[in-house]
Amino acid sequence: MRGPPAAIDEDDLHDIRRLGASDDDLAALAERTAARDRTGVPVWPENWPVVLAFCAVATQWRTVWVGGLEGGGLMRTGLDYEGVRAGLAMLGIEVTPDLVRGLQVMEHAALEAWSER
Structure with a gap:
């Protein structure tokens, strides 16, 4: 297991946009993802x-x-x-x-x- 990906790839962006995320939401998500990755939240890809x-x-x-x-x-x-x-x-x-x-x-x-x- 590993935490969320350190970088969000194009497939992830597509899926997240399908959930209704705006560009501001994606920027905040990238910031939280980096922080969460440091805490080691375990999620299989x-x-x-x-x-x-x-x-x-x-x-x-x-x-x-x-x-x-x-x-x-x-x-x-x-x-x-x-x-x-x-x-x-x-x-x-x-x-x-x-x-x-x-x-x-x-x-x-x-x-x-x-x-x-």
Whole structure:
């Protein structure tokens, strides 16, 4: 595994632009990518499309209220896959079985991380 690429190549730029990034967004991303590379965030290169898709639909969580009226809170139960499908379609990201499986892996990891808090 390795962190994000130190330099963003043309294929990466194309994919990121498909997600709706502006030139300013790309400049900020390049800066953050260089900083993130120094911290060693581990992502296999072939997983970047899933990571980018997951980030693009990160607001599409189903939630339920747990606890009482006082001291309760929202708990995420999983991704809203209709919202995920719509979000990815609006961004022109092709939904493939491999992409969905990758999103499910990230979904389960996120739910597990939140449950440990």
